[in-house]
Amino acid sequence: MAKTALHDLGADSGEARQPYGRIKPEGVDTSHGAILYLEDITVSFDGFRALNKLSLDISDGELRCIIGPNGAGKTTMMDVITGKTRPDSGTAYFGQTLDLTRMSEVQIAHAGIGRKFQRPTVFEQHTVFENLEMAMKMDKRVRPTLFFRISGEQRDRIREVLALIRLEGHERRLAGLLSHGQKQWLEIGMLLMQEPRLLLLDEPVAGMSDAETERTAELLDDLRGKHSIVVVEHDMAFVNHIARGGKVTVLHEGSVLAQGSMREVQADERVIEVYLGR
Numbered sequence: 001m002a003k004t005a006l007h008d009l010g011a012d013s014g015e016a017r018q019p020y021g022r023i024k025p026e027g028v029d030t031s032h033g034a035i036l037y038l039e040d041i042t043v044s045f046d047g048f049r050a051l052n053k054l055s056l057d058i059s060d061g062e063l064r065c066i067i068g069p070n071g072a073g074k075t076t077m078m079d080v081i082t083g084k085t086r087p088d089s090g091t092a093y094f095g096q097t098l099d100l101t102r103m104s105e106v107q108i109a110h111a112g113i114g115r116k117f118q119r120p121t122v123f124e125q126h127t128v129f130e131n132l133e134m135a136m137k138m139d140k141r142v143r144p145t146l147f148f149r150i151s152g153e154q155r156d157r158i159r160e161v162l163a164l165i166r167l168e169g170h171e172r173r174l175a176g177l178l179s180h181g182q183k184q185w186l187e188i189g190m191l192l193m194q195e196p197r198l199l200l201l202d203e204p205v206a207g208m209s210d211a212e213t214e215r216t217a218e219l220l221d222d223l224r225g226k227h228s229i230v231v232v233e234h235d236m237a238f239v240n241h242i243a244r245g246g247k248v249t250v251l252h253e254g255s256v257l258a259q260g261s262m263r264e265v266q267a268d269e270r271v272i273e274v275y276l277g278r
């Protein structure tokens, strides 16, 4: 019986708890330091180049912010990484060996790339706990034959993720009754249940209150280094906060216009002209 009742959450399974963020090494070869390589990616829609020879790589464990004006190609880039859109030309690799342009969306998700869309898509008629449980059950790597041992681990993981996404104490609430920000966190939690190596977050703080935005920055800080994370966001204060001196990439007209620390890109004349100075 798939028993992960709420009261079990408080129970100590007695099993040795692994620290959150354990990396599953199998599958993705990051021996050269990068988890994602995009090279010369072009995507055209009716002759219009949404991506124009886009080249970008993300280091394993990096948190990279991607900014750029409307229509710069940010969503199209995410679509290429997740297999939703096939590029006309160019290469896209997950680690050294996994050619994303030859994999289906499902294969890419199973290989360890999780994407959160701008609008939360939680199961509103189910509780917070059930949402996390369902997300875990969709993880094909969990072997049902080891059920009882897995059950203890599952409880631990749900407990860890509930704490991470700031929803401890809300596990019995229907997801539909959560605030917009809480739904966003729950969706991030659902992705985390599958332990993705690379998390893609599309405008995670859009529509959030200031307090929720701040808590989302804290959440990303907690995830920093445990997953590679790509954040597409328009909220510059938020980007400035989470980039923390790390690399920010500015997209414009389908390619990289500038890349560097937030301070560097904000001082870049081309960036000021096309975007920040508007």
Ligand SMILES: Nc1ncnc2c1ncn2[C@@H]1O[C@H](COP(=O)(O)OP(=O)(O)OP(=O)(O)O)[C@@H](O)[C@H]1O
Pocket (backbone or CB within 6 Å): 045, 046, 049, 050, 068, 069, 070, 071, 072, 073, 074, 075, 076, 077
């Ligand atoms: N399916 C499509 N058919 C035609 N044009 C498209 C399609 N998808 C995107 N485009 C165009 O490609 C360009 C890049 O769009 P994209 O959504 O990737 O930009 P974006 O940087 O994510 O913008 P925003 O910040 O507004 O979300 C835009 O001009 C858009 O109109």
